[in-house]
Amino acid sequence: MNNPFRATRRNIGELIAEWSIRAIASVSILVIFLIFIFVFREASTLLTGSEEAPTEQTSTSSQETTATSTTQSEPDVYNPDAEEPEVYNPEAEAPASGEEGAPGEFIYIAANPAYPHIYNPSSGLIPPDIDATSSEEEVIAGDTLSFGENFLSSTWQPVGEVPKFGIVPLLIGTAKTTLIAILIGAPLGILAALFVAFFAKPWIREIVKPGIELLAGFPSVVIGFFCLVTVASWVQDVTGVPYRLNAIVGGIGLSLAVIPIVFSIAEDALSAVPKTLREASLALGSTEWQTAYRVMLPAAAPGVFAAVLLGIGRAFGETMIAIMATGNAPLSSFSPFEPARTVAATIGSEMGEVVWGSEHYGVLFLLGVLLFVFSFGLNAVTELYVKTRFIKRFQGK
DSSP: OOOTTSOSOOOHHHHHHHHHHHHHHHHHHHHHHHHHHHHHHHHTHHHHTTTHHHHHHHHHHHHHHHHHHHHOSSOOOSOTTSOOOOOOOTTSOOOOTTOOOSTTOOOOOOSOTTOTTOSOGGGTOOOTTSOTTOOHHHHHHHHOOOHHHHHTSSOEEOSSSSOEEOOHHHHHHHHHHHHHHHHHHHHHHHHHHHIIIIISOHHHHHHHHHHHHHGGGSOHHHHHHHIIIIIHHHHHHHHOOSOSSOHHHHHHHHHHHHHHHHHHHHHHHHHTSOHHHHHHHHHTTOOHHHHIIIIIHHHTHHHHHHHHHHHHHHHHHOOHHHHHHSBOOOOOOOOTTSOBOOHHHHHHHHTTTSOTTSHHHHHHHHHHHHHHHHHHHHHHHIIIIIIIIIHHHHTTO
């Protein structure tokens, strides 16, 4: 049946606007899909072994560079008018303690060149399980692990002869900071939403609500700098912890990013509850506060729960605040008073310096896949559990 109130003809401007919206939406969806494909493809290099090509290329380049440097009889002189600099002899005796070498001179004599993994080679300390006469190949072969064991280990040290890509400290640091952020940000955001929705006067609501929502537009680097300069000193003075930057400081900084999201979504959910429920509760003798947290808040539980889940996703994926405020140290410690390092901070701080196509490069993209899977899981829980189970429950089905 045709609708008599529907226009039979549309002008050219409406058609252009309609097809422009469709084209922009299609391109946006395609770009998002291509980003996911790119991330998964780069992470799959760990399984296909495509990182061997850059290694061989690097080896070939290093051989060519060595051959070229060997054929050069005389080094380039920066200042031809100056005297010829002395050639550094690694076998020469190092300066005695308390004496200074020549300006700009760098002397490095390894205690055990066959074991390059000593943290401080000049100390002369050699692990008891390493023989001083062992070759470098034997030492490296003894430390080699399979990728699964390496990926699930408790050491994140991607730079070295035997790189270690253990994600356990990254997961622990992410869990600590996210939990602290939600424990601080979710209650504050929900209580602020209750106040604005049911207790605040109209003129107060018009000031407070936009003010809190503007906090969501603050750059992450500004919040991180505020935590680095002010919050870290305040936390250290109050708690007396030896580490100025730790998981608590990072959690407080992340909570500043979580509060606007939780507040905005929770306030919209509370405002959408029918006013008849509030009027019926007040007519039965309930106080304003009893009506707010016993009637209106349970009725808006699906939206409030979705706000908390989105806040968790915001804290889990935040990068700049985590880099600046948590100490950025991959420690496998559950103490909130020690530094931590999150998955997102690891990607943000190391992706700019990683060698393209290397194993480290693939591991960072694999961490990006983990972030995507976690975010997708939160959205799935919000869609399936909140919108299905909770809504049916409060509708009496």
